[in-house]
Amino acid sequence: MNIMKFHNDEDFVQTGASLVASLLQSNPKAVLGLATGSSPIGVYERLVQMYRGGLVSFAKASSYNLDEYVGLPTDHPETYRSFMNKHLFSHIDIDLSRTHVPNGSAKDLEAECLAYDQMLESNGPVDLQILGIGSNGHIGFNEPDAGLSSGTHVVDLLQATREANARFFPSIDDVPRQAITMGVGSILKARQILLLVRGAEKAEAIRNAVQGPITTQCPASLLQTHPNVVVLLDEGAGQWL
Ligand code: GLP
Numbered sequence: 001m002n003i004m005k006f007h008n009d010e011d012f013v014q015t016g017a018s019l020v021a022s023l024l025q026s027n028p029k030a031v032l033g034l035a036t037g038s039s040p041i042g043v044y045e046r047l048v049q050m051y052r053g054g055l056v057s058f059a060k061a062s063s064y065n066l067d068e069y070v071g072l073p074t075d076h077p078e079t080y081r082s083f084m085n086k087h088l089f090s091h092i093d094i095d096l097s098r099t100h101v102p103n104g105s106a107k108d109l110e111a112e113c114l115a116y117d118q119m120l121e122s123n124g125p126v127d128l129q130i131l132g133i134g135s136n137g138h139i140g141f142n143e144p145d146a147g148l149s150s151g152t153h154v155v156d157l158l159q160a161t162r163e164a165n166a167r168f169f170p171s172i173d174d175v176p177r178q179a180i181t182m183g184v185g186s187i188l189k190a191r192q193i194l195l196l197v198r199g200a201e202k203a204e205a206i207r208n209a210v211q212g213p214i215t216t217q218c219p220a221s222l223l224q225t226h227p228n229v230v231v232l233l234d235e236g237a238g239q240w241l
Contacts (some may be wrong), residue, residue, distance in 0.1 A: 001210055001223070001224065001229045001230075001231055002229065002230045002231065003210060003231040003233065003238075003241065004230070004231065004232050004233065005233045005234075005235070005238035005241065006232065006233065006234055006235070006238075007235055009042065009234070012042065012196075012198075012232055012234055013042035013043050013045070013046045014046060015232055016040070016042075016043035016046070016130075016194060016196055016232055017043050017046035017047045017050060019128070019194055019230065020032070020043070020047055020056075020128060020130075020194075021047065021050050021055060021056040023127060023128050023192075024056050024057065024058065024061060025056065027127065028057065028059070028060040028061065029060045029061065029062075030061050030127040030128065031061070031062050031063070031064065031123060031124060031125070031126050031127050032061055032062070032063040032064070032126070032127065032128055032129075032130070033063070033064050033065075033066065033126035033128065033129030033130060033131075033182075033187070033190055034063050034064070034065045034066070034084060034088070034130055035065070035066050035130045035131050035132050035140075035196075036065070036066075036067070036080045036083045036084065036132075037132040038198065038199075039132040039196040039197060039198045039199075040130055040132060040196050041087055043130070043196060044087045044088040045087070047088065047092070048088065048091040048092060051091070051092045051093065052091075057093055058092045058093055058094035059093045059094070059095065061094060061098070062095075062098035062099070062100070062123060063094065063098065063099045063100060064100045064116075064119070064120060064123075064124075064126060064182070065080055065081075065084060065099075065100065065101040065102070066129075066131070066139075066140035066141075066181060066182050066187070067080060067102065067140045067141045067179050067180060067181040067182065068080045068081065068101050068102040068103070068104040068179060068180050069104050069176040069178075069179050070104040070105075070109065070154065070176055070177075070178035070179055070180060071104060071105065071176050071177075071178065072104060072105065072176060073105060074103070074105055078168050078169060079101075079104065080101055081101040084099065084101060100116070100119060102116050102152065102180035102181075102182075103180075104176075104179065104180055109154050109180065110154070112180065113151070113152040113153055113154065113180060114152075116152040116180070116182070117151045117152045117186065120152075120182070120186060120189075124189065125189050125190060125191055126189065126190040126191070127190070127191050127192065128190065128191070128192045128193075128194060129187060129190035129192070129193045129194065130194050130196065131187070131193060131194065131195045131196070131220075131223075132195070132196055132197065133195065133197055133202055133205050133206060133209060133220045134161060134164065134205065135160070135164060135201050135202060135204075135205050136158065136160050136161065136205065137205045137208055137209055137217070137218035137219055137220045137221065138161065138219055138220070139184065139187060139219050139220045139222075139223070140181040140182050140183075140184075140187060141155050141157065141161070141179040141180075141181035142155070142181055142183065142184050142187075142219040143155060143156075143157070143158050143161065143219070144158075144216065144217045144218060144219060145216055145217075146216060147216055148183065148184045148185075148216045148219060148222070149183040149184070149185075150183045150184065150185025150186065151182075151183045151185060151186055152180060152181065152182050152183060152186060153180070153181065153183055154178055154179070154180055155178065155179055155180075155181055156177060156178055157175075157176065157177055157178060157179055162175040162176075162177070184219055184222050188222065188223075188225065188226050190226075191228065192228045192229075192230070193223060193226055193228065193229045193230070194229075194230050194232070195220070195223065195229060195230070195231045195232070196232050197231065197232065197233050197234070197237040197238075198233075198234040198236065198237055199234065199236050199237055200236035200237065200239060201236075202236070202237040203236060203237055203238070203239050203240050204240070205218070205220065206220075206231070206233065206237050206238070206241065207240045207241055208220075208221060209221050209223060209224075210223075210224065210231065210241065211241070
């Protein structure tokens with residue numbers, strides 16, 4: 001793993017955005033794996049600036065998002081589809097028909113998961129997978145458990161995850177109880193992984209992920225098995241590394 005710790009935000013976002021931009025410059029048809037959460041927002045903002053400055057184009061790229069809440073109407077402001085539109089897709093030249101986010105309001109969720117995997121299989125592999133990490137070590141919505149699923153699947157969100165995400169909803173009762181997530185197996189198929197971690201509340205999770213034992217109780221620790229992972233940490237997240 002290539003772990004980089006940043007003392008200022010500017011270098012953090014510039015390094016993350018440059019990695020994505022240089023991929024698109026060398027391979028305009030790149031398949032991007034995208035993540036939501038607060039950690040990647042700055043990188044998305046910088047990519048929008050780079051696009052506006054003519055430094056990068058997404059016109060031929062495609063994207064696959066990691067996860068989506070189950071049960072929210074698609075136009076709900078807290079769906080991950082809405083998040084991606086707001087922070088990235090609406091501001092760049094990506095063809096929306098080539099952006100993919102699991103459909104959490106599908107009638108048949110199992111069929112939706114299967115279809116998502118089939119799309120990933122036929123259009124993949126993902127060239128660069130952006131990831132965040134949950135304070136409990138989750139990636140996507142792969143929660144710590146005795147075992148982990150390889151492909152896209154429906155998960156029951158842990159109370160801790162619902163509490164962590166309650167800040168985006170009127171109350172904890174409004175936070176969905178389930179989500180669709182790409183599995184750890186699908187995540188690990190990406191050619192390169194860019195893990196973006198910000199905030200002191202992630203310090204323990206990221207230390208476990210990169211220095212702890214490889215265990216399904218810390219799904220991010222499985223990233224240690226991947227040959228090409230870049231980890232960007234801010235000061236808070238990197239304080240124990
Ligand atoms: C959610 C997402 C994860 C993300 C995590 C961390 O739980 N499902 O994919 O990594 O949030 O978010 P943040 O970057 O806001 O800490």
